[in-house]
Amino acid sequence: MQYTNLGRSGLKVSRLCLGTMNFGWQLGEADSHAILDAGLAAGINFVDTADMYGARDYEGTAETYIGSWFAKSGRRDEVVLATKVYQPMGDGPNDRGLSARHIVAACEASLTRLGTDRIDLYQMHHIDRGTPWEEIWQAMDRLVAQGKVLYVGSSNFAGWHLAGAQAAAMKRHSLGLVSEQLKYSLLTRAVELEVVPAAQALGIGLLPWSPLAQGLLSGALRKHREGAAGRTTTHAAARVAEHFEQLQRYETFCDELGLHPAAVALAWLLGRPGVTAPIVGPRSAEQLTVPTQALETTLDDDAVARLNELFPPVGNGGPGPEAWAW
Template sequence: MEYTNLGRTGLSVSRLCLGTMNFGPQTTEQDSFGIMDRALEHGLNFFDTANTYGQKQGEGITEQIIGRWFAQGGGRREKVVLATKVYGKMGDWPNERGLSARHIVRSCEDSLRRLQTDWIDLFQMHHVLRTTPWEEIWQAMEILVAQGKVLYVGSSNFAGWDLARAQESAAHRDFLGLVSEQCLYNLLTRHAELDLLPAAQHYGIGVIPWSPLHGGLLGGAIRKLAEGGAARTKGGRAADGLAEHRATIEAFEKLSADLGHDPANVALAWLLSRPGVTAPIIGPRTVEQLDAALGAFDVTFSDQVLNRLDELFPPIGNGGSSPEAWAW
């Protein structure tokens, strides 16, 4: 396993992050336990979850599964860098969502209980909420850090200017502020390159891309459909995406075959090669899918292949950050 620091911190995390959103809705508890055990066998120590995962409002099903896995002992909790989130709707009352100080503190306490742990390594805001002042957010986070319940704070689905506002506010309070940003970023969705990635690099914020395979489209979708698989791409947004990008996906799968690698691993390896990226989030539903994802570390790119990927999946405008992406 390869490791890197989480942003500008001294915390070492694996270069792949285990996403747990499938634990409960798609993957049984016992199979989820097996995936987490195998992750540790591989040296994968970075686990990501959220209080809303599990599809049952207010219950935190996925966090509960992870908590029961920790409770088995064997050093499981000590080995894991644990990330969870706050923001989403956890009940029908107005203060059971968002980023008020009340909800942040209450959500942390609830997550700790469900996860059966004394601390959260990375407490992430699941979305920006511009109607809550940063002074209030940071005051709540500072309390949790002072109590030892939270060690680091991260964000998810922020814009570049949200990162800047958050960090400038934290600096005025002599607080570390954000150390990571979890964003949508993959070959098919490169908006983050305009402002988010430059802002994150400027402030020393590690980038944790979610949906690195774009809902399965970059994971060999056409080949799997021909083989009778790829259930995720047979309907809904994924099916629409495949219809829109079919020619590109076909060319990408051919390029991957020519390289001798699975398309999913090529897509992951491309993200691993991007400046500022800490660890793409993988969401295996089986142990076999987890094992297969580690093949991303075997993929290397020549300049010619990187240029071909840019041809297939063009960056926005002229490429790179804004304003140069669209201006002189």
């Protein structure tokens, strides 16, 4: 396994992050524990969750499963633990968002479910346009001072949100954001216009979610031909149909390289500027095999150029305003 700093912080994390969105919704406790065991066995020390993952009636099931794994395995200190706050966790008007009240209450609830005394990376799950940065950082600074949160990150922010958050944090002499979790893959490159360059300029590490575009880049057509299990929802089928010719050319190219499509997609992301760790969310322990192979995969300039042809960047490519202005 390879390790790197999380953004400009001194915290070392694995170059793959283990996502747990399937915990509770698709996987039971035993299978979730098996994936955590396999992740650490592969050298992954970075685990990402959210208070609302697996939640039924706001139970926070994914966090609960991780907490029971900590209790059983005794491996809490080996994990860089990330969770999130913002989504509704109750029926009340203050049971959501990024008010100081909800941030503090949600943190306490997450700590209880996770069975731990601190959250290594506490991420804002979405921008809250109705709460001022002064209030948000007041709550986060309080949690950091209490030792309940060590680092703060964001998710699904625009570039100007990152800049605004950092400007407000600097006024308080706070570290501010160390990471941004963003939807980023060969099929989803709009973030290269402003989010990626903003994060690089501010020293914010990038944690791509859905790096395989909900399975489309993991050999979706090959799986269909071979009758292998995969995403079979109507939405997934519509997305495969939408990108069919593009995926067909992509899988042919991966065959020419002699590499698994998922390994190619992850290797491309790992080589992108500012990317710390793509988030992989396996539905079984065995599904971790290909992502770890991506760490040993090097794409040369010709391969990267071919991928740019297959999955063109937005506009002229690269950051704005050059990408659209000239």
